[in-house]
Amino acid sequence: MDEDRTGQDSRPPRTQKRPRKVSxxxxxxxxxxxxxxxxxxxxxxxxxxxxxxxxxxxxxxxxxxxxxxxxxxxxxxxxxNGLINDDAYAGMKAQSLRASGRSSRVIMQKLRLKGVDAELVQRKLALATAEVSDEAAARIWARKKRLGPFRRDPTTREENRQRDLAALARAGFPFGIAKKVIDGALD
Structure with a gap:
């Protein structure tokens, strides 16, 4: 960065590029x-x-x-020409989000925000859930965020139980699944 002695940026401010005329x-x-x-x-x-x-x-x-x-x-x-395909996009996105530990609720919301039809979202979510269940996704998320049995210091597990349950709830997982994962064993 170009700075003068006062610590100020000496470059002129960037100007917005003019848009081209559409055709x-x-x-x-x-x-x-x-x-x-x-x-x-x-x-x-x-x-x-x-x-x-x-x-x-x-x-x-x-x-x-x-x-x-x-x-x-x-x-x-x-x-x-097959260059855009909502069906393929929804399937790929649902599977990758599920494999990374996202809840059904979050996957549904992300796909709907991208403009994917609700019926298509339901179908692709069902396929992704058949491969990775809600509980398995919650375990993946808990492991990534070091919640419950995945905490670095197992002695703090009980005192952080409510916080961990809340984190899984914010991630979109139902209370029953969150409780099962947080209170479960490490394996």
Missing amino acids: PRYLENAALHYLKRYASTVSQLRRVLVRRVDRSVKEHGGDRAEALGWIDALVQKLMR
Whole structure:
């Protein structure tokens, strides 16, 4: 960092880059670049592209409705070509979140926030739960956060019991499962 003797940053403040004027070609390139970097749902990609359109219309003017039509056509094209697939995204995300110890509630919420259909979320969550149960996910989470039987100092386990139960409850696990994990043995 460039600092002068007073400790202040001597660089000029960054200016916001001017958005480019949108066109069907520009939107397609932006979408492909985004999809190269991130796994995405139809809804998430649409939000990204609409933000670009809104910035461009604000800066350059133009017909927002026409640009939104370009986005709809582009999304349909990307779906036909298999570049965005909510079904595959939901399955991958549900399994990875479950394997990392996330509760059904958290997985459902994350997928719904990404714009995945509720029925699809239920199906993919059922498949992920068949592989890793709620109790197994709670044990994974407790191990990662060093709760209950996974505490470094086992002598503090009883005095932190309520805190550990609350941590599992905040992570979205039902009380019965949280109690079973926190009061359970290390293995």
